[in-house]
Amino acid sequence: MRKPAMLKPAGQGRRPMRTPALAIWGALALAAFCGFVALGNWQVERRAWKLDLIERVQERIHAPAAPAPARGEWPAVTASPEDYEYRRVRLEGELLHDQTSLVQATTVLGGGYWVMTPLRLADSGDAVFVNRGFVPRAQADGPWRAAHAQPATIVGLLRLSEPDGAFLRDNQPAQNLWYSRDVAQLAQRHGWSQNAAPYFVDAEANAPLPPALTLDPPLRLPDDMLPVGGLTVVRFNNNHLSYLLTWYALALMVALAAAYVIREEYRLRGGSGRRER
DSSP states (O other), X not given: OOOOOOXXXXXXXXXXXXXXXXXXXXXXXXXXXXXXXXXXXXXHHHHHHHHHHHHHHHHHHTSXXXXXXXXXXXXXXXXXXXXXXXXXXXXXXXXXXXXXXXXXXXXXXXXXXXXXXXXXXXXXXXXXXXXXXXXXXXXXXXXXXXXXXXXXXEEEEEEEOOOTTTTSSOOBGGGTBBSSOOHHHHHHHTXXXXXXXXXXXXXXXXXXXXXXXXXXXXXXXXXXXXXXXXXXXXXXXOOHHHHHHHHHHHHHHHHHHHHHHHHHHHXXXXXXXXXXX
């Protein structure tokens, strides 16, 4: 009569890894651990940078308005945009309403257009494009467009040019169809290629929105409110804490796995004092 097979204890029968294989495995584990730690450290630095950026931007948007960068500062704006974006600035000159372009936009008020109009500076004759605000799609050709060139003082936030195609669709300057606020293209379209600032300005709101405003389509606003300024969204994604925790957790998992393998190899090689005869 055959004797029933005896079950072997868990782990019994497994042989220790060969030394070269163990060395390769250890090197890979060490590389993974160091890589995950390095990524975690990088996210720590990125988080500190992002928090500092948010603090600086909050200070800028609430600071007293300063003169917008003149032609002599334009290269600096292009070279170090993070030092200029969201500065609160003041412009004085003449709004050239006949050179207005409408850029498709989605805002808290729904879908419509940003109204981009060049302002000819009173002191230099150069142009700065001004985002005068938002108009609903249904009012794109409303009475607000009847204005003619007129002196104006604009206070708002300095913004960086949005490259063509930034929002998946390419601008079509020849048809005056715009999907991004690409200052270079707008300047070329309206004859300001050599005299336009490399930034634009989001104008502040002239008046608060009515409290009973309804967003049910089709949205209509009082004509004397258009365009609606002050809708700049100042928001920065800050997921660096979750990222750094993820990388450090992966590094810990690699370390624990390595410790387990080392312990098992030590046991299988007789490190516990129980050598096979």
